[in-house]
Amino acid sequence: xxxxxxxxxxxxxxxxxxxxxxxxxxxxxxxxxxxxxxxxxxxxxxxxxxxxxxxxxxxxxxxxxxxxxxxxxxxxxxxxxxxxxxxxxxxxxxxxxxxxxxxxxxxxxxxxxxxxxxxxxxxxxxxxxxxxxxxxxxxxxxxxxxxxxxxxxxxxxxxxxxxxxxxxxxxxxxxxxxxxxxxxxxxxxxxxxxxxxxxxxxxxxxxxxxxxxxxxxxxxxxxxxxxxxxxxxxxxxxxxxx
Numbered sequence: 001x002x003x004x005x006x007x008x009x010x011x012x013x014x015x016x017x018x019x020x021x022x023x024x025x026x027x028x029x030x031x032x033x034x035x036x037x038x039x040x041x042x043x044x045x046x047x048x049x050x051x052x053x054x055x056x057x058x059x060x061x062x063x064x065x066x067x068x069x070x071x072x073x074x075x076x077x078x079x080x081x082x083x084x085x086x087x088x089x090x091x092x093x094x095x096x097x098x099x100x101x102x103x104x105x106x107x108x109x110x111x112x113x114x115x116x117x118x119x120x121x122x123x124x125x126x127x128x129x130x131x132x133x134x135x136x137x138x139x140x141x142x143x144x145x146x147x148x149x150x151x152x153x154x155x156x157x158x159x160x161x162x163x164x165x166x167x168x169x170x171x172x173x174x175x176x177x178x179x180x181x182x183x184x185x186x187x188x189x190x191x192x193x194x195x196x197x198x199x200x201x202x203x204x205x206x207x208x209x210x211x212x213x214x215x216x217x218x219x220x221x222x223x224x225x226x227x228x229x230x231x232x233x234x235x236x237x238x239x240x241x242x
Contacts, residue, residue, distance in 0.1 A: 012024050013030065013057075014033075014057035021216060024204070026185070027182075027212045028174050028179070028181055028216075029174065029182050029231065033231055036231075037132065037134070040169065041058075041063075044062050045064060045100050045101055046066075046099070046101060047065050047101070048062055048064045048067050048102070048103060049070060049099045050070065050105070051092075051102060051104045051121065052072070052105065052110075053069030053082060054071070054082070054105075055082050056069050058105065068084050068085065069082055069083040069084050069085070070083060070092060073087060073088050091120060092124055096123055097126045098124050098126075099129060102124070104133045105132075105134045108135040108151065109151070110143060110148065111148065112148050114149070118163035118164075127239070127241070128238060129238045130236075130238075131165060131235070131236045133234045134233045134234070137150060137151060137229055139186075139230065140186055153172065156170075156234065160234060160236050161236075164241060165239065166239055167234060169235040173233060174230040175224040175228065175229040176219060178219040179230045181211050181212065181214060181215020181216075181218075182230060184215075185208045188208050189204070192208075
């Protein structure tokens with residue numbers, strides 16, 4: 001029974017439903033990302049490369065020929081990630097124009113040389129290939145010390161376009177009150193988390209869930225702000241430069 005509950009809890013981590021309001025301290029961030037990615041997933045096709053794939057949390061959203069995960073090569077990642085290939089931070093281990101689509105979810109902020117990184121994505125994509133990229137705008141420092149940047153919508157568009165892409169869609173997730181609620185919930189989570197799974201679940205339900213619920217309710221009642229939001233979600237197409 002305990003294992004079933006744990007599995008359900010983990011399922012609410014990246015694909016939170018209504019119960020996620022009670023169980024997930026990152027409900028607003030993850031819910032907003034899931035909705036935006038699901039909205040754009042049908043535009044991806046063929047062989048898809050997930051750069052920085054982690055546990056491939058959104059793989060089930062894509063109907064494709066093949067879904068391949070790439071991760072940075074470290075002992076921890078080889079133990080804990082669902083990657084099919086690993087690389088050391090330079091060139092991706094693939095040929096030019098090998099993929100039809102690339103997914104890159106919450107990775108760019110951890111890349112110290114973003115132009116080199118974007119050129120590698122463009123290199124392995126076919127002309128006309130699709131890129132679905134997400135990156136934080138307002139968020140706390142995480143995975144320290146490898147957290148290097150935050151991107152406004154303008155800076156992100158400029159980075160993507162100067163490296164061979166045409167931006168088709170840019171979504172700002174959780175604009176306004178939900179973004180503020182998420183920052184508050186994340187602060188409370190870091191303040192109260194313990195080494196014990198069951199206790200963390202209880203604390204989330206008692207302390208953080210009211211913030212999640214208030215953010216959801218007030219987010220519907222009050223105007224959104226397109227200047228304060230959590231994440232950028234971009235769909236872009238590689239320009240044919242031949």
